[in-house]
Amino acid sequence: MARAVMSDIKRDHIHKLLSKGKRVDGRTWDEFRQISIETRYVESAEGSARVKLGNTDVLVGVKMQTGTPFEDTPDKGVLATNAELIPLASPTFESGPPDEDSIELARVVDRGIRESEMIDLSSLCITPKEEVWMCFVDVYVLDYDGNLFDAAFLGAVAALKTAVVPAATYGKGENFPLPTKSTPISCTAVQIENSILLDPTLDEEKVADARLTVTTDENGDLRAMQKGLDGSLTLEQVRKIIETSQKLGKELRKLVG
């Protein structure tokens, strides 16, 4: 996706405010927008969450079914994450196969869940080598106003935490809550002319030089990171973003229980 068009007036406005340490919507540099999470939003899903992060609106669903395990992990369930940037959400999104933006989004969300060992994939084994639970996390962006990474990640975590494995449907005993072991949280920041801003809006993303997503666990340890955009970050800026993510992670974690 080509970078969306940005008017010079708006760009200058953001830069001018930033030089005074201010943001367009009045937030401080490390302040997230208003977050609302509604879990069990879609009944046909095993777990789901609708996340609003300011004007960004994301719906995440978890579907589960039985299937055969991968050959190299015969006693582990399967986790697969997909993201759809549907044209409903933005004039710059197009229908069709996933483009690099949606693939990156899905893979960064997947990495955070997988690497934090949030889901105990061993507990999703039914018969080693033969049958395991497959867990599909699908992210749909409904309204795009920046920071899809964190909105999608919050949604995925909230949906997984409320997911129920449909064992009865598949004749595998009683339904049971999807076993989760931890609650990872991702925080995304952008660098604009050497200012660091957490939870960027779309306008802030458009003028951003570089982006960094940091996923931490309960101990504040790093589980996943992803730098994006064609600008650079200094090591000091990276450290600042990591430390802020550790701090904000504690607050955000409360929102998903």
Place this chain on the structure above:
Amino acid sequence: MEGKMIDENGLRIDGRKADELRPIKIEAGVLKRADGSAYVEWGKNKVLAAVYGPRECHPRHLQDPSKALVQCKYNMIAFSVSDRKRPGPDRRSVEISKIISEALEYAVFTEYFPRTSVDVYIEILQANAGTRCAGLTAASVALADAGIPMKDMIPSVAVGKIDGQVVLDLCKEEDNYGQADLPIAVVPRTGEILLMQMDGHMTMDEFNKAMEYGFGACEKIYQLQKDALKRRYAVEDVEGLEEDAPREQQDMEG
């Protein structure tokens, strides 16, 4: 298996120390048709990179009237890994292509070539962990070889963690038991970070150690990149040869 990747002397399965790179060979200008190219052997990784352009931008609608686009395609060939890889782009390679394009875009003076595209093709001929870093390292040499104005060449390396210890540049055998992987690319002169990913589990202390190793290694790789360019373009005579014959002289084994 875990617990024996590092021996009592602190040496790794291939005899390296924690902060030691695999042997790296870089050669610039290895392909005829490409505007610029480079070959990198990095441990058991074999990587070719080619640059075409600046040339007309395809697809057209991506053209930027203010600057060139850097479009990188990272690809693993079918027999580069133990299980045959299905040819064509998969989700992993799309993501890697994207982040490498972004890193290279920073280095290239894109504003000199509006509406054009600088196309960078990275082919992994043989993979042994760390291919995205080897690919980016090769690609920036290829860009320089193509004579494209750049701020600098970009070295890249991954830092990992095995047996609870931070180690530089995991090889395949280590990577299979890796507890964390943190690829970076930096501009050595300025310390700017252009690529950074991470997965696995690292504490803040481990991250700091990883950065120490990674930045140090990037300095070394950068030197190898510069050496490769100098070898390609040096005109000093060797054994009485008056004119330069860089290609023959550079023939490398394997």
